[in-house]
Amino acid sequence: MTLARIPDAPPSAGWDLHCHTVFSDGRQTPDDMVREAYECGLHGVAIADHDTTAGWADAVKAAERYRLPLIRGTEVTADASGISVHMLAYQYDPCDARIVDLFASLRAARLARTKRMVELIAKDYPITWDDVLAQIREGDETTVGRPHIADALVAAGAYPDRSAAFAGAVGSRSPYYIPTPSPDAADVVRAVRQAGGVSVIAHAGDPSRNRRLLSDADIETLIDAGLDGLEVWHRGNPPQQRERLLALARRHNLLVTGGSDWHGKGGKPNKLGENLTDDDTVACIIERGAIPPILPC
Numbered sequence: 001m002t003l004a005r006i007p008d009a010p011p012s013a014g015w016d017l018h019c020h021t022v023f024s025d026g027r028q029t030p031d032d033m034v035r036e037a038y039e040c041g042l043h044g045v046a047i048a049d050h051d052t053t054a055g056w057a058d059a060v061k062a063a064e065r066y067r068l069p070l071i072r073g074t075e076v077t078a079d080a081s082g083i084s085v086h087m088l089a090y091q092y093d094p095c096d097a098r099i100v101d102l103f104a105s106l107r108a109a110r111l112a113r114t115k116r117m118v119e120l121i122a123k124d125y126p127i128t129w130d131d132v133l134a135q136i137r138e139g140d141e142t143t144v145g146r147p148h149i150a151d152a153l154v155a156a157g158a159y160p161d162r163s164a165a166f167a168g169a170v171g172s173r174s175p176y177y178i179p180t181p182s183p184d185a186a187d188v189v190r191a192v193r194q195a196g197g198v199s200v201i202a203h204a205g206d207p208s209r210n211r212r213l214l215s216d217a218d219i220e221t222l223i224d225a226g227l228d229g230l231e232v233w234h235r236g237n238p239p240q241q242r243e244r245l246l247a248l249a250r251r252h253n254l255l256v257t258g259g260s261d262w263h264g265k266g267g268k269p270n271k272l273g274e275n276l277t278d279d280d281t282v283a284c285i286i287e288r289g290a291i292p293p294i295l296p297c
C-alpha cells in the first residue's frame with residue numbers, strides 16, 4: 001500500500017474532495033459542480049452527497065463533458081458513542097450489497113425523522129410536509145435532511161436564509177431537533193473497506209457539530225477498523241485541531257485530505273475549491289479504491 005507524504009500546510013493546488021449536489025442537500029447539480037471545479041482550475045473533484053450514490057451518473061457525464069477527472073464518493077452519516085460523525089467514503093463498489101442496504105436504511109431513517117421534525121415545527125411555523133417536498137429537486141433520489149426543512153421555512157418567509165434557519169428552528173439545539181438514527185462509525189469503516197473503498201473522517205475537529213469531539217482514542221478505534229484518512233483541510237477545523245489531526249495522521253500513516261463542503265449557492269457560504277487535497281494523496285485513494293477514476297489523472 002502506497003503511503004502519501006503528510007504535508008504541514010494546506011495544498012494550494014489539487015482536488016476538492018467534499019462537494020454536495022441536489023442529490024442530497026446541495027443546491028446545484030453535479031454538472032454545475034464539475035463546471036465550477038473546471039473553471040476554478042482544480043485538478044479534479046469528488047462528489048460526496050449524503051448517504052447516496054444517486055448523483056454519480058450525472059457527475060460522470062459532466063466529468064466527460066468538461067474533461068475534468070472525477071472521484072466518486074459519499075458522506076455517510078454515522079455515530080461513535082453518541083458523537084455524530086460524518087464518514088467520507090471514496091471509490092467503493094456502489095453495487096456492494098452491504099453498502100446498498102446501509103444507504104437504503106439510512107435514507108429511510110432520515111425521511112421518517114425529517115417528517116417527524118416537520119410535524120413538530122408545523123405547530124409553530126407556517127409549513128407543511130408538501131412545502132418541504134417542493135424544495136427537493138430529484139424526488140426519491142434526493143437524500144432528505146434538515147436543509148430542505150430550512151429551505152421550506154425560508155420560502156415561507158420565516159427566515160432570510162438557510163443559516164438563519166439552522167440558528168433557529170432546524171438547529172440541533174432547537175426543541176424540534178431529532179437526531180437521525182445512524183450506524184456505528186466503525187461498522188461504516190468496515191463496510192466501506194469490504195466494498196473496496198477508502199474511508200476518511202470528515203471535519204473531525206469541528207467543535208460546532210457536537211458537544212464533544214472525537215478523542216484520539218475514538219479515532220484510534222476507527223483506525224483499528226480500517227480507517228484510511230482524516231479530512232484536515234476543512235473550514236470547520238480550527239488551527240489547534242488541525243495540528244492534533246496532523247499529528248495523529250503522522251503517527252498512524254493516515255491520508256490527509258481537504259475539501260470545501262460546497263453546497264452550492266444558497267446552501268452554505270463554503271466556496272468550491274476553498275480547501276484542497278494534494279495530487280499524491282488522490283493517487284493513493286485511486287490506488288486503494290475498487291473502481292477507476294473518471295478520466296486519467
Ligand code: AMP
Nearest residue numbers: 025144145146147162163166167267268
Ligand atoms: P441532517 O443531516 O438532516 O441532520 O442535516 C445536517 C446538514 O445540514 C449537514 O450536512 C449540513 O450540510 C447542513 N447544515 C448544518 N448547519 C448548517 C448551516 N448553518 N447552514 C446551512 N447548512 C447547514
Ligand code: FE
Nearest residue numbers: 020025050263
Ligand atoms: Fe450537508
Ligand code: FE
Nearest residue numbers: 075086202203
Ligand atoms: Fe459533513
Ligand code: ZN
Nearest residue numbers: 018020075261
Ligand atoms: Zn459535507
